Amino acid sequence: MENNSSRALSISGATRLYAVVGDPVAQVRAPSLLNPLFAALGLNSVLFPVHVRPDAFAEVFQGLRKTDNLDGILVTIPHKAAALGLADEVSPAAAASGAVNALRREPDGRWTGENFDGIGFVTGLTEAGHRPEGMRVTVVGSGGAGSAIAAALLSAGVARVSLYDPDTGRLDALVARLDAYWPGRAEGTRTPVFTDADLVVNATPLGMRADDPLPFDPRDLPPRCVVADVIMKPRETGLLRAAAALGHPVLYGAPMLDHQLDLYRTFFRLVEAVEAVEAVEPVEAGEAVAPEGTGQ
Incomplete structure (x- = not known):
């Protein structure tokens, strides 16, 4: 044709x-x-x-x-x-x-x-040279994107996913669903856990607008922790710009959709x-x- x-x-x-x-x-x-x-x-x-x-x-x-x-x-x-x-x-x-x-x-x-959000994210992460197996991951946001990414990362073999969301009801429901499939490897926290994270994902809408606050402070992250954002426009969010300036590898949102x-x-x-x-x-x-x- x-x-x-x-x-x-x-x-x-x-x-x-x-x-x-x-x-x-x-x-x-x-x-x-x-x-x-x-x-x-x-x-x-x-x-x-x-x-x-x-x-x-x-x-x-x-x-x-x-x-x-x-x-x-x-x-x-x-x-x-x-x-x-x-x-x-x-x-x-x-x-x-x-x-x-x-x-x-x-x-x-x-x-x-x-x-498809989760598998799209994991494919982009892997193609960027960051294999998920054994990673300790923090996901900020337990809405549609965050929940899909958490499930896909657990399926791909990460050691642990810590999830944070101010909506504790939504957060607890997600952890319960994930625990039914991957017992003991997902946890919900009342404050974000960054101490030993290998990967931190912003799965909130914060960053779409120029005047949005950062979803978390990248200065709290351990050295060389990978910082990912699900936001596709703008390509470089305030979070990714700040994280890159501190020497963190960053992962843009577009590959999640491209894949x-x-x-x-x-x-x-x-x-x-x-x-x-x-x-x-x-x-x-x-x-x-x-x-x-x-x-x-």
């Missing part, structure tokens, strides 16, 4: 839709990654951002799932935990983390939830979609286009 990147800009009545839902959404990179992928595959599909406040998320989600030409939903801050409860079924990885960041419409109309592209390709069954497009004769595709002035 001809690779036509301009196809992503050609929206028609037959275009299949994908949404990325968050609050805010101005920082999301998913459209700039997924739309070129759709175009490269020759699919008449588009991913668009949807800005939804937390108090409206359930209502908007129910509307989206009833949209017949919507095939998938990506979920970002702060809705990943809420999305878990709205999916019809979820993967073991999503259940362990208590959050989903991708949902797929099934042929029967049900929605399946998955979480999810192949996972999305499989999860959303894009290969099958390409095969379905290729099976349609060109004349059939032409006949499906309404004459000018007859459509909406």
Whole structure:
């Protein structure tokens, strides 16, 4: 099939839709990654951002799932935990983390939830030369991203994950879920534990805005501790800038998403979609286009 990147800009009545839902959404990179992928595959599909406040998320989600030409939903801050409860079924990885960041419409109309944040983060960490096996890790933030990262790190063999979140109810629930899968290797703390950490992860939204305070003081970290941030825009957050100035290796947020592209390709069954497009004769595709002035 001809690779036509301009196809992503050609929206028609037959275009299949994908949404990325968050609050805010101005920082999301998913459209700039997924739309070129759709175009490269020759699919008449588009991913668009949807800005939804937390108090409206359930209502908007129910509307989206009833949209017949919507095939998938990506979920970002702060809705990943809420999305878990709205999916019809979820993967073991999503259940362990208590959050989903991708949902797929099934042929029967049900929605399946998955979480790729954790494996995307671990892949980026490993490719940066930091192997997780045996690491002692502190994760600040137990929301959707933090919970997924904690679960993936435990699965990858870290020795211990210490989690901190001022929302103690959410924190305790996450530790209980993780302990069911990896007994004795996850702990919740009322203050962040940095003393012997090999890796510290900011999994909070702090750093998205220029006037945000630092989520923690990098001067409290042990020497050469790796500092990672899940925030993708700006690329260099205040935390990473301060940590690098103190000599800490840093890990940017973008690789967590970049390494999810192949996972999305499989999860959303894009290969099958390409095969379905290729099976349609060109004349059939032409006949499906309404004459000018007859459509909406």
